[in-house]
Amino acid sequence: MCGIVGAIADRDVVPVLIEGLKRLEYRGYDSAGIAVVDQQDVRRVRRTGRVAEMEGAAAAEGFNASLGIGHTRWATHGGVTEANAHPHISHGVALVHNGIIENHEEQREKLRALGYVFESQTDTEVIAHLMHHHLKGGDDLLAALQRTVKELTGAYALAVVSRQEPDRMVCARMGCPLLIGVGEGENFIASDVSAIIQATRRVIFLEEGDTAEVTRASVKVFDGKDQPVQRDVHVSDVSLASLELGPYRHFMQKEIHEQPRAIADTIEAVVDGGFSPTLFGANAEAALKDIEGVQILACGTSYYAGMTARYWLEAIAGVPCNVEIASEYRYRAAYANPKHLIVTISQSGETLDTMEALKYAKSLGHEHTLSICNVPESAIPRASELVCYTRAGAEIGVASTKAFTTQLAALFQLTVVLGKLRGKVTPEQEADYLEQLRHLPGSVQHALNLEPQIAAWAERFASKSDALFLGRGLHYPIALEGALKLKEISYIHAEAYPAGELKHGPLALVDADMPVVVIAPNDVLLEKVKSNMQEVRARGGELFVLTDQDSHFSESEGVHVIRTPRHVGVLSPIVHTIPVQLLAYHTALARGTDVDKPRNLAKSVTVE
Ligand code: F6R
Numbered sequence: 001m002c003g004i005v006g007a008i009a010d011r012d013v014v015p016v017l018i019e020g021l022k023r024l025e026y027r028g029y030d031s032a033g034i035a036v037v038d039q040q041d042v043r044r045v046r047r048t049g050r051v052a053e054m055e056g057a058a059a060a061e062g063f064n065a066s067l068g069i070g071h072t073r074w075a076t077h078g079g080v081t082e083a084n085a086h087p088h089i090s091h092g093v094a095l096v097h098n099g100i101i102e103n104h105e106e107q108r109e110k111l112r113a114l115g116y117v118f119e120s121q122t123d124t125e126v127i128a129h130l131m132h133h134h135l136k137g138g139d140d141l142l143a144a145l146q147r148t149v150k151e152l153t154g155a156y157a158l159a160v161v162s163r164q165e166p167d168r169m170v171c172a173r174m175g176c177p178l179l180i181g182v183g184e185g186e187n188f189i190a191s192d193v194s195a196i197i198q199a200t201r202r203v204i205f206l207e208e209g210d211t212a213e214v215t216r217a218s219v220k221v222f223d224g225k226d227q228p229v230q231r232d233v234h235v236s237d238v239s240l241a242s243l244e245l246g247p248y249r250h251f252m253q254k255e256i257h258e259q260p261r262a263i264a265d266t267i268e269a270v271v272d273g274g275f276s277p278t279l280f281g282a283n284a285e286a287a288l289k290d291i292e293g294v295q296i297l298a299c300g301t302s303y304y305a306g307m308t309a310r311y312w313l314e315a316i317a318g319v320p321c322n323v324e325i326a327s328e329y330r331y332r333a334a335y336a337n338p339k340h341l342i343v344t345i346s347q348s349g350e351t352l353d354t355m356e357a358l359k360y361a362k363s364l365g366h367e368h369t370l371s372i373c374n375v376p377e378s379a380i381p382r383a384s385e386l387v388c389y390t391r392a393g394a395e396i397g398v399a400s401t402k403a404f405t406t407q408l409a410a411l412f413q414l415t416v417v418l419g420k421l422r423g424k425v426t427p428e429q430e431a432d433y434l435e436q437l438r439h440l441p442g443s444v445q446h447a448l449n450l451e452p453q454i455a456a457w458a459e460r461f462a463s464k465s466d467a468l469f470l471g472r473g474l475h476y477p478i479a480l481e482g483a484l485k486l487k488e489i490s491y492i493h494a495e496a497y498p499a500g501e502l503k504h505g506p507l508a509l510v511d512a513d514m515p516v517v518v519i520a521p522n523d524v525l526l527e528k529v530k531s532n533m534q535e536v537r538a539r540g541g542e543l544f545v546l547t548d549q550d551s552h553f554s555e556s557e558g559v560h561v562i563r564t565p566r567h568v569g570v571l572s573p574i575v576h577t578i579p580v581q582l583l584a585y586h587t588a589l590a591r592g593t594d595v596d597k598p599r600n601l602a603k604s605v606t607v608e
Contacts, residue, residue: 001076001606002086002098003027004178005195006069006159006169008216009186014063016188017070020195021051023243026251026396026596026603027098027191028074031085034058035094036065037166042094046085067166069159069189071096074602077104078121088120090128092163093135097124098191099155099176100607107151127152131160142213145170146226149211155352155606159189168215173206176606177350177378180204180212180219182233187214192375193236194243194394201236205377234377242393250595252397252489256581257448260441262402263574265391266409267437275416275430280370280386287368287386289421291341293320295366297329297357298345299605301400301484302407305372306345307477308573309411316570317419326357327608336364343370343414347395347403348604349378358383372410374403388414397596398603399488401581404481408574409440436571446565447578451586453562454579457544458586461492464515468506468541469496469580471519472529478519478573482580489588489598499532510541517583518543519576522550522567533559546579548572 003024007013017034025032032054033046045061047054051072071086077100078084087094101107104123107130112118116129127148134144141162149156155175171178171189181188181196181203188196193203206212209224210231223229248254269279277285294313296306306323313321324334326344330353342361346354349371358369358380371384374392381387390406416433419425425433461467467486471479476498483494497506499518510516516536520529533543543559550567553559568575588595 001028001074001602001604003072003191003195004069004096004098004157004159004189005191006161006171006189006214007186008067008169008214009183010066010216011186012064013066013068014058016196016199017068018051018055018058019198020190021070021072023194024072024191025051026398028072028602029597030073030075030080031082032070032072033085033087034063034068034070035087035089035161036063036068037161037163038065040163040166042089042092042161042163044087044089044094046082046087048080048082048085067161067169069094069096069161069169076100076607077123084120084122086124088122088125088128090116090132093128093131093160094162095124095128095131095158095160097127098157098606101126101152101156102154103152127158135162135164141165141168142170142211145172146211146222149174157191168213170211170213171206172211174208175352178206180206180214182219185216187216187219189214193238197236197238197240197243202233203236204231204233207231238394243396250397252399252401252585252595255395255397255401256578256585258393259402259405259448259578260445262392262406263409263444264441266406267413267440268391270413271434271438274434275413275420277417277421279413279417280388284386285421288341288418290339291368292339293337293341294322294343295340295361296321296323296343296345297326297354297361299326299351299353301404301481302345302347304477304481304484305404305407305411306343307480308408308474309415311474312412312415312570313418316425317415318422318424319418326351327353330357330360334364336361336366338365338367340366341368341370342366343372344380344384345372345407346380347374347400347407349373349375349380350604350606351380352606352608355380355383370414372407374406398598398601399485399584405444405574405577409437412437412571436569439568440571440574443564443566443568443575444578447575450562450564450579451582454582455586457560457562458583458590461515461583461587462590464492464513466509466514467492467494468509468514468516469494469519470499470502470516470529470532471496472499472525473523474570474573475519475521475576478576478580479517481577482517482519482583485581485584486587488601489584489595490591490593491599492587499529502532502535507535507539510536510539512540512542514541516541516543517580518545519580520545520551520553521548521564521572521576523572526551546576
């Protein structure tokens with residue numbers, strides 16, 4: 001949600017800022033801007049639309065400076081206008097912000113009374129004026145920031161420069177990610193490492209409440225009490241190749257095709273060392289033995305991963321499991337058994353609703369927490385007792401793909417580990433599950449080979465305005481995921497139902513114009529699904545069946561069938577995710593929508 005970058009160097013930093021914003025664009029892409037300190041003055045360029053448009057304007061105005069900050073926005077307070085785009089400036093102080101200031105109205109009134117005039121509808125502008133107010137009172141830039149943040153409630157990552165102090169930038173973090181890139185004679189600020197990876201791999205992750213002063217030669221970090229603190233310098237292993245498109249047309253396409261590798265990397269430790277509790281941390285065994293059930297909390301696609309896991313956890317590990325949307329859980333007087341393990345699932349590790357749900361669960365007395373996450377050092381794993389990092393690599397397309405299938409792989413590992421600890425999984429079964437996992441990357445590759453057939457289906461979907469997805473049991477969450485992917489990137493209205501529920505209402509929607517996707521591999525519910533399909537055909541609905549070789553479906557009038565090569569047992573939901581991702585991708589392609597940056601969305605949702 002909004003991306004921040006800042007740089008101070010002996011060279012022109014404008015290309016660094018622009019490059020960084022392009023890499024951060026996945027976080028928000030409705031407007032962008034930069035501000036540079038140039039010969040004792042602050043110059044700013046902002047544009048609605050994409051970074052490329054702002055880049056053109058900056059070039060036309062001849063921007064060139066050795067200190068600057070930049071921002072790419074996902075609008076929350078105030079519409080998508082140039083006036084609302086960041087950076088915001090107050091009397092030579094320029095500031096970029098990610099997050100939401102909850103007490104902005106109260107601050108605005110106070111500042112108005114002091115004579116400040118507001119040019120935007122944003123919550124951010126109050127921070128710029130507050131900064132100026134404190135600078136006017138005699139603070140230097142760092143002291144002004146430290147005083148300002150104490151007057152703010154809400155979430156923020158901030159970077160600030162001032163024409164009065166052309167040799168430093170300052171920044172602060174609370175509830176939104178921010179890191180400092182440590183270079184040679186130059187330093188950087190960024191929302192994530194992708195923005196600065198071309199300049200440096202050495203990064204300091206700021207902690208909640210930290211502020212920092214960054215010059216060309218030094219980085220000084222202060223804790224929430226303004227005391228100097230030492231924070232470790234990490235060397236990022238994010239690869240440049242993972243941030244570039246390579247031969248692909250879109251990041252989503254690239255990320256769909258990366259799944260065999262991403263899953264292989266995620267299961268590497270289990271393939272090498274077996275289903276050991278240490279997959280979740282060195283001291284995980286005691287905690288995992290102590291639990292009596294599992295409560296999963298997540299949003300969106302990650303929630304669907306949790307729904308799939310519930311089937312596994314109850315059937316294989318014999319663990320009672322509940323799954324809840326994080327934004328609902330956090331406002332509900334939930335029944336809490338302290339011995340229920342809280343499992344948060346979050347690709348980004350910074351989704352505010354999931355983070356708040358985790359805090360709430362702890363406040364209710366839950367003793368053990370586990371985070372399944374794709375971004376090392378992000379907020380949610382850092383707030384959790386146990387962690388399992390999926391190794392999907394950077395996911396840049398806004399619609400989650402490889403993060404989802406690797407989450408499922410990690411949740412399956414959790415299932416078997418818990419099953420072993422509870423005596424529900426025998427050594428023979430364990431060996432069998434390991435074998436199934438070993439074959440998973442290959443099965444996913446086979447499913448990817450179905451792309452031409454799926455693309456042909458997509459041509460038919462492109463002209464539709466609605467679609468229905470059906471699945472049962474383990475495959476119902478995959479139907480939900482298929483519907484979410486389709487609506488997210490092609491803007492076709494799509495819904496998913498457990499196939500048995502059709503006759504209780506949604507069947508009324510079915511006619512010849514409603515394509516119905518059915519995920520129907522060969523499992524215990526196959527015959528039931530076949531009956532549900534008859535209900536659709538009898539109403540003239542056109543069926544698009546995703547199945548495997550073992551289910552013996554045949555094509556007929558109004559029934560189209562695509563088969564994955566073989567049945568893969570309980571891991572079948574992972575394999576059947578591939579065709580629904582490809583269907584959404586090719587349908588969006590046929591409709592000409594912006595696949596990687598769908599309207600109104602952003603990758604990391606750090607606001608409520
Ligand atoms: C959909 C999608 C979202 C995210 C959701 C949670 O394609 O990506 O639904 O899954 O916003 O995000 P994380 O997993 O980062 O917590």
